[in-house]
Amino acid sequence: MSIPTNKMKAVALLLKRVKTARRQFRERGRDESLDGNLEKLRRELNKIRKLFEKVKNNEQELLHTLSKVDGHLRTLDSKRLNQDMNDICKRIRDSAQKLLPKGDFDDSSGEEDDDRRVILLHPSRPSSKQHKNQLPQHKKLNMNLRVLETYERNCLLSLLVFPEGAVIKKRQTIYWWIGEGFLESTELKTAEEEGEDVIDKLLKSNVILAYGNRECPIVNKFQINPLVRPKLVILSRENHRSYPFPLRIPYSHIRSKWSVLEQKKVTLGENSLKPESRINTIFNVGASYLNFGSQWLDKSIQNLKVLQLGRWQDSPSHHIEVGSEKFLQKLQNQKNLTYFSLRGISRISELPPSITLLERLQILDLKACHNLETLPNDISSMKSMTHLILSQCYLLEGMPKGIEKLTQLQVLEGYVVGNSRKSPQRISELANLKNLKRLSIHIGSEAVIKEGEFESWREMLALEQLKISWGVSCKGYSDIKVILPLRLxxxxxxxxxxxxxxxxxxxxxxxxxxxxxxxxxxxxxxxxxxxxxxxxxxxxxxxxxxxxxxxxxxxxxxxxxxxxxxxxxxxxxxxxxxxx
The missing domain is CATH 3.40.50 (Rossmann fold)
Known part of the structure; x- marks a missing residue:
């Protein structure tokens, strides 16, 4: 169908075709440049849609331009769209300016998300932890990378393991750094707070750029500054003897202490993917299907500290699954394991009791393991645990015994409040966790909460962040008297x-x-x-x-x-x- 002569229908049809063309081009293979140009066109068309309400005369020239655009879109002429886009958008803009009195054409986007409004009422100068704008990609580096402290340099160079342009989650990255031993607690700060300071420093110096809502004062995600990445590669080459992991540079150590999984389908324990005895880290960068040979972790491997099998990607739609959960049984001998992530992995229904033998494990990340139903009955032996992340594990109906005895816990996410049979632990027992800084609890459909259970929360003086979610709509649960920690x-x-x-x-x-x-x-x-x-x-x-x-x-x-x-x-x- 050709472009209609009715101006409103013309724009509506073109907007629809732009959407269709973007989808079809993406199916052929993503072209960032073309996709950006089509987005630019979509914005121009949205401006025109509003302007047409005022236009009464002199519209033939504009319709003629739109007809040409329509021809490019119908024929999926990517070459013309890429080459002529600036000229097309300029002709649309110039034609529109002729149709209105001077000043009526607003060159701003003129649009907002259909269901999202951001209101900045009293803007103040943001820090990196409260960062107002996503920094533009042309922002220049204002730091000498060679003056970084050793632990800061370790943190920074480790980011090269991610693909170029990757969106990286701040909190999850800090957890990983802790597992690698790059960050340690001091008398004044936890290891996680030390990690926040590293991120803060890198943001302020434009080494990394905040990603996401430009108005949001909190940074949760970031990217490596594309102008800085080549400098990091050079720095990693200069210091390669100090960094025992492959950093996406043209060479890596013959006996690397890292094993990076990049292929879509991986079987650990076979051929080149059999970990060496010196291995410290197994990191899943790109694998979506994980299988494990019977000897994937033999007794000679004693130095494994980081096992990052789960999802690091920003999108929750990124799929990872395992062929069988039996591989978990092989972990019981990994006495030095400090960081273990199964985040977002499908087909894991049970965490075996043997996992409690990992007495040095500090961070256990099981977020969004949607098939997970069963945890070990008692985890009180895991005394080193500082972070236990169980959020979005929707099939869990209760908590294991002994959580209240994990006195080093700083983060507990996804604590399920169930009935007394499935979860005999009480909310009041969480007050024993004197170091807890972040807590999220889920009140399930069968939750039994006794009068005064939250009274003990007054004693949780370290708690700064709290999330409470309700899985029931019964108003009776809204009458629960919650006592909020004093330093929240x-x-x-x-x-x-x-x-x-x-x-x-x-x-x-x-x-x-x-x-x-x-x-x-x-x-x-x-x-x-x-x-x-x-x-x-x-x-x-x-x-x-x-x-x-x-x-x-x-x-x-x-x-x-x-x-x-x-x-x-x-x-x-x-x-x-x-x-x-």
């Missing part, structure tokens, strides 16, 4: 079943240092409260609260200290929350 800084509530703000969430009940609030899903209808003061939060995220009645103008009244608010609603609520 960040609070995240997901699926709250009540329709009103509970007593414990009112401004007068919250710790003074709590500066960040995230409410996601649930039945909440109103943010109104009876206190005479507003919330002290500076960062607020309201996500998928389809029942919430909230005017945008109320935000500054409810949160007088607000610096940043992120609101994501379904399409029915979008206009009410729009800045427009």
């Amino acid at each position: 800084k960040r609070l995240h509530l997901e699926g709250f079943p009540g329709d009103e703000i509970p007593e414990w969430l009112k401004p007068s009940k919250l710790p003074e240092g709590c500066k960040e609030l995230k409410l996601m899903g649930g039945m909440l209808k109103s943010m109104n409260h009876e206190d005479n003061i507003g919330w002290r939060m500076e960062i607020v995220r309201l996500m998928y609260l389809k029942h919430l009645k909230l005017e945008l103008t109320n935000l500054s009244e409810l949160f007088p200290l607000l610096r940043y608010a992120e609101i994501k609603q379904n399409s029915k609520r979008t206009q009410m929350l729009s800045l427009n």
Whole structure:
């Protein structure tokens, strides 16, 4: 079908064809340059869609240009689209300018995401931990890489294991660095806090660039500055005797202490993929299908510290599966293993009891193991554990015994509150974890919570970040009296079943240092409260609260200290929350 002469239909049809063309080109093989050009075209067409509402005359020239664009898209002429895109967009812009009085054509994007609004109310100069903008890729390096401390250089150069342009998760990377031994706790800071400082330093010097929402003051993901990466390769060559791992450079050590899995299908324990006795790290960079030979870890291997089999990729859709979970039985002899990640791996239903023999294991990451149903009955022997990550393991119905005895725990994510039969542990016992800084709990459909169970949380003086999610919509669970730790800084509530703000969430009940609030899903209808003061939060995220009645103008009244608010609603609520 040719381009219609009706101007509104013409733009609508072209937008549809741009979408189709992008999909078809991606199926042929992703071309970043072409995809970027088509995105540029889509934005120009969106501007035109609004302008056509004002246009009454002199539209033939513009339609003629659009017809040419339509021809390129229908024939999937990638060469013409790449070569002529700047000229095409300029002709569209020039034609539109002729149709309106001077000044009516806005060269900004003129569009927002259909269901996302970002409101920056009181912007302040961001640090790297609270970083306002994603740095442009042409930002130049302002650090001499050779003056980095040894541990900082180790952290930085290890990032070369990731493919060029990869989006890297900050927290997961820090966990890995801890496992490698690059980071250690000091008298003043935990190893994770030391890692935050390294990331902070690299961000400030433009060695790495924050990735994601440019307005968000918190950095969760980053990329290596493309202008810096070649310098890192040179630095890694200069120091190759000090770095026993392959860093995506033209050569690697004959006896590398690293084994990097890059092929899509991998069988460990066979031929060249049989780990050497000196191996320290096995890192899965690109494998989606993992199989394990019977001797994949024999008794001669005693130095394995890092086993990163799980997903590091930013996208949760990245698939990894194992042929069998029997390979886990071979881990019991790895007494030096400190970091073990199965994040996002399918077809693992049970973690065997032998895993509890890993007494030096510090970080166990099982996030998003969607088939995981069973954990060892008792994990109290794993005294070195500092990070236990069980979030998004939706088939878990209870917790193993002994968690309250892991007194070194700093992070516990995905703690399931079930019934007394499946999970005999009580919430109150978590107060024994005096070093716990980050906690997330999930209140399951059969949860039994006794009166006063949260009272002991007053004693959790180290806890700074707390997430509570509800897996039930019964309002009875909204009446639970939660006692928030005194030094809490960040609070995240997901699926709250009540329709009103509970007593414990009112401004007068919250710790003074709590500066960040995230409410996601649930039945909440109103943010109104009876206190005479507003919330002290500076960062607020309201996500998928389809029942919430909230005017945008109320935000500054409810949160007088607000610096940043992120609101994501379904399409029915979008206009009410729009800045427009």
